[in-house]
Amino acid sequence: MKEKLLSFLLAAALTACLTAYLFYHVGLISWMRELSATQWVTLAGMIIGAGLLISQGYRFIIQVRPWDQGHVTRSMALLTILTGTLAAYTYFLDVMVQDWLLDLGENTSPSTGSLLLKGGLVSLILSLLIIWIDYSWFAFARYSKETIHRLREERNKKELQFNLLRSQLTPHFLFNSLNTASYLATSHPDQAEEFIRKLAFNFTNLIRNGIQPLNSLERELEIVDNYMHLMKVRYGDKVLLEKRVKAGMEAKLLPALGIQLLVENAMKHNVASLESPLKIMITAEQQQVVVTNTLTQKPEKVESTGIGLRNLKERYLHHGRAIPTVSQQGGFYEVHLPYVTPKDSQR
Template identity: 85%
Template sequence: MREKFLSFLLAAALTACLAAYLFYHVGLISWMRELSAAQWGTLVLLIFLASLIISQGYRFIIHVRPWNQGHLTRSLALLTILTGTLAAYTYFLDIVVQDWLSNLGENTPSTSSLLLKGGLVSLILSLLIIWIDYSWFAFARYSKETIHRLREARNKKELQFILLRSQLTPHFLFNSLNTASYLATSHPDQAEDFIRKLAFNFNNLIRNGIQPLNSLERELEIVDNFMHLMRVRYGDKVILEKRIKPGTEQNFLPALGIQLLVENALKHNIASLDAPLKIMVTADQLQVVVANTLTQKPDKVESTGIGLKNLRERYLHYGRSVPEISEGGGFYEVRLPYVTPNLSQR
């Protein structure tokens, strides 16, 4: 109902403006002040009827013939209803004006050009309305398709990110169970303590959930809990050093990013009392650097292949460059730039 009323008002404005334009070009604007109430009523009735036909005809055409079902057919139908109605409106307007002027004497303005001008203006207005109507349709279709593409891309990204997040816990579980298996066969007395601490860490992980991003402060807390777990197996064979510049604790990183690098350092190096594995976490205003000494490599390393690949993909999800990896001077080093989150990503 609201759309019908709005289309009628627009058609009424169109026909009223057309009448005013035609009266002005044949010199009848001043004469309109002399119209009686009955004559004004007749003029309003003509405007009402023309507006009603235009609005109802337009709505009927757009209902039975959408633009995507035939551009030419709809254009011709709109041109017919608009030009025909406006031309007829101009014709009857000319008739009633001629009748009114015949009673005013010989010095009244001539309306000989009213019908000609009305027909030409009606055609121009009809073509303009059709062009506006199609432009609106094309813009709406373009906007809809663009939004659809963006929504699909976003859904794809979200599904990919959910998959990446779902890999984090299995990655941690895989490494932890390998450690538990090792302790159960080589150090049975330490296996129970390790499993209890593992259960505590999993309970903490499940309770807090895996967020897309963590503050550096939260990441360091997770690493501390993880190293508390690893000390059951490694004892003094592994040394963790943290050099955190004040004021950097609230910067954000992909969740469990530091822990993944610590896990990889433990996995790919043999730690001993004679050659302890030293892991250093350094943070400044630009990045976090996780470095570890390179010791003897294990003969066989079981891996899921998730770690660094997962971390790279999550950085790409946030539109950032991948972590920088370097090796030299007896150290393996990974640089993690901070991530600036949107509100929807936190």
């Protein structure tokens, strides 16, 4: 209803402006002061009628011929209804003005003969202008709609990809933990129960808090401490964890469970013993976190799915950051994890 009223008011205003323009250019503005109330009502009725015809015709055309279903046909139809209505209005206006001048006992002004010609030309120009505005408006609207649709699809695709990556984290943690539980159940039954209880506690906490896209460094270190508390049940002093955190770095952000994944991998791919303990060092620098572990003897028959590090790299790409760098030299395996800023995550 509001759209219909707005289109009518715009069409009526257009017709009224055309009337004022024509009267001005044929020198009849001062004569309009002499019009009677009946003549003013008649003129207003003609303007309203032309406005109704234009607005209804425009709305009919845009309904039967949407912009994206043939804008050339739509434009030609709009040109016909706009120019035809305004030209017809100008013709009847010319006839009416001449009759009113005769009724007033005045000879027809020589300038009124050009009213029809001027009206037809101005009507054509106005019609072309309206069609250009219509084309530009709907072209921009379509471009905006397609752009928004494309961006929405890309965002949905990224969200689906991220949800898939996030869904891999819990199984990865559970798989490694169950392997440890299986080992303890056969080799150290007395420690297996304690381990399973601690595992249940950590797993419940993980589910309750959820896996966020990003965690602060402080939260990541807390998760690692909880995980290492589990591992101490099995390994004892065979695994040593050292943390070097520069002051003020606690609030820096990292992909969730990123450090824990590297700690898990370090213990999975190295044999720890009292004679040759596995040392894991977490160093929080100004721009990144460096997770380093010593290289000991490789375990036999260790299956590597590659999910952990690949998952971490893909999540970094999701957040718009360069992937972590990995190096191995001098008996050490080292992974550099750049911090992620909120600005990176919004890309």
